[in-house]
Amino acid sequence: MADLLTGTSTSLALADADGTLTWRWESERTLARELDRAEFEPGTQVCEPSAGTNGIGVATANRRPSLVIGAEHYKAPWHKWACIAAPVVHPITRRLAGTVNVACRAEDANHMLQVAVRALVDGITAALRDAATARQRRMLDAHLSFRAAGAGPVVTLDRRTMIIEDDAAEFGLDRAELRAILEEAGPSASEVALGQGLYARLYPVAPGRLDDGVVLVIRRGLPGGQAASHAARPRCRLGPLERAELKVIIQVLAECGGNKSEAAARLGISRGTLYQRLRRYHLA
Template sequence: MSWSRSRVVLGDVDRPAAEYVERPPVDTVLTRAARPVLAALAAEIENEPVSLILTDATGVVLWRRSGDRGLLTTLDRVDLAPGFRYAETQVGTNGIGTALEVGVPVLVDGSQHFSGQLRSFSCAGAPVTHPITGAILGVVDLTTRAQHSNSLLLSFAKLAAARISERILEDAHELDRAVLNDYRAACQHSGRPVIAIGEEVLMINALTQQQFDAGDQMAIIEHARDARGVAKPFSTLTDLPSGTTARLSYEPTFAGDKLAGGIVRIKAQVSATTRSPLGAGRAPALRTIAGSSAVWRHTAQGVIDACKRREWLVLDGEPGVGKAALIRAVHQNVWAGHRLALLDAAELDSNELLDRAASEFDSGSDLAILHADVLHEPELVELTHVLQAAPPGPLARDPWVSLTRHPQAVDTSSLLRLFPKSISVPPLRYHLEDIPDLVRVLLDAAGATDLVLAPAALNQLMRLAWRGNVTQLRDVLEEVHRHRRSGVIEPEALPAECRATTRHNLTRMQALERDAIVDAIALHAGDKTAAAAALGMSRATIYRKIREFGIV
């Protein structure tokens, strides 16, 4: 079966090559648990002609040890070395890739390898599974020359994998205990809504449930998820779907020197009942953009107010959230007929940017400088001098200037002191309820006026994380339009990336694998066994992949 899978992917190539990828982060659940276990086991086999190897869940070699320098040199010749991916799709049947495919320990002896250059080796691979979630985190592999192969290789690999899983469980308990202790202390002493988030835990206290409705709770949880892995405390203001503004104060939790998670304390800054009645008739009517959620209306209203007052403004936000579109729509709404010049610092060289900005000022245009965060300090100083030539003021003839930046951009006081206000444009995952309106506007803009998404398809889009924000949604809809010009789009007609709900970012290879599985399932009318056969993988593997990728 493994040879069949390998032949489907690799054809009749006798010397398939492993792919080199950038080294992934080494401080993971797997590597933290494996480091002491593998060091001890490596010492036990130091005088044996064996190499002990650890890979991640995609088959990328993370770690390799052997006391046999000649063996290591030979392994280097076949790229069985740190940074190379030994998945079945790369090199065919082998102890690492095949163990990942079937999800159980395997011993691949000499001629059983698909690649001719690997047939001088024997390798035993045992998957390392997370003791709580059951997810496969990687593989422990023992590789030796084929003439030294014996059944103990597999037993030793299984033992190493089991010890790592046990260590993961111990670490998980330690990390979870640290998060739980900080959570209890925060609940007892702060008297405020509290959320605790760790690698495997999420806890919300009763005050959070009492003070915030379900929509606000989901928005707060999304913010908390964004803080996962952050090792420094911070505070941020966020507008919630109900219209409430909340301050989220994050404090990391450590177990020794290990980051266990963090505690988020929440304080409502402005009550939805005391906020100006934006939701009751003050929602801005911006023709070229869509959004009726409270968080989006609040953001748009802030830009409108600044534009009316001609107050210079900085818009922060992730790529693709619609900062430039919001500026254009607001300006058209407030100062129709007055020219707005949009200058993209990411597309213009610095001299052209400065010349264009000065020229637009001389002509009396309003100005929006996009992607200002790509400018270096000397360019920012020069831009400051240009902008100071026309200082902001209350009179209508004074220019209105806005900047857009990435939210993690470093503040530069020489420029920002000219801008009295900043507004954060929320990522799409914070106002998913706007997706139906956005879909209609984006389809119309693409010329797909006769195309409609069925309610089930819209519901599926609202389940996704949209890390690329509105730009990603636009690209998805344009892909749909390339295949259909009219009619009703059901969920199965959405691109493959929209039929999986995994929250973590996928590598290019993982995304291709996900798309292939989705397409095969659709081609075989939901028959997963037939889809697995068509892809050359086992039924157990396709079900595992479906769970990992969140395929629906």
């Protein structure tokens, strides 16, 4: 990427998930001095609360690419610049890893900025994916399968990694606390109480083992005394054939993007029968 941009009056930058600039590269030495004077240097806080409207700040807040040109920037020293920024989401944990920014002088802004930032995001995401372990990939596959099945808010974790998305992030769950609850419950547990009226059904990635990761499908308990009795309702203990059937259903639902009609057709069963199976395995 640097070879392609040399001589184009372009700057590349990376910010962490909190909006702090961590790295910067310039195609020309003169740009480095200009950007330093504009207070756009490593260590600078560029999140919106600290720096107002800017490419990195908007992309970090909205979790999508953002183009800010000239006077659209809040800070006057940045009015001469055009910036396009895009978030980098970790392919395993699904959390914001940071933000990529490509900047040039405002009068030089063109569609190539979008090409450059997309190439950078794709390259970083691929590197993060390659660095993931085989176990983390299995955890991600299981996590996405349950997400596609529409089972509800899903969290997947092992001793070191937690995969969580927005609908579950609002619960404010802590990986270490969840792990302690799982270890206390043991690998044979089918459901655990998480506190604050939350309960989770447990689906180990490898049956009978916690160390390979566990999928938690979270729900809120019913009000009052009904919560405990509902949480205590046992999930049917699955035999080998039932576990195999559950695995196939989850896999097909994932391949069909959660479309139950399409999944039923591929499984060779009616939509009603599929819903019956989903209820049986507590996926609906």
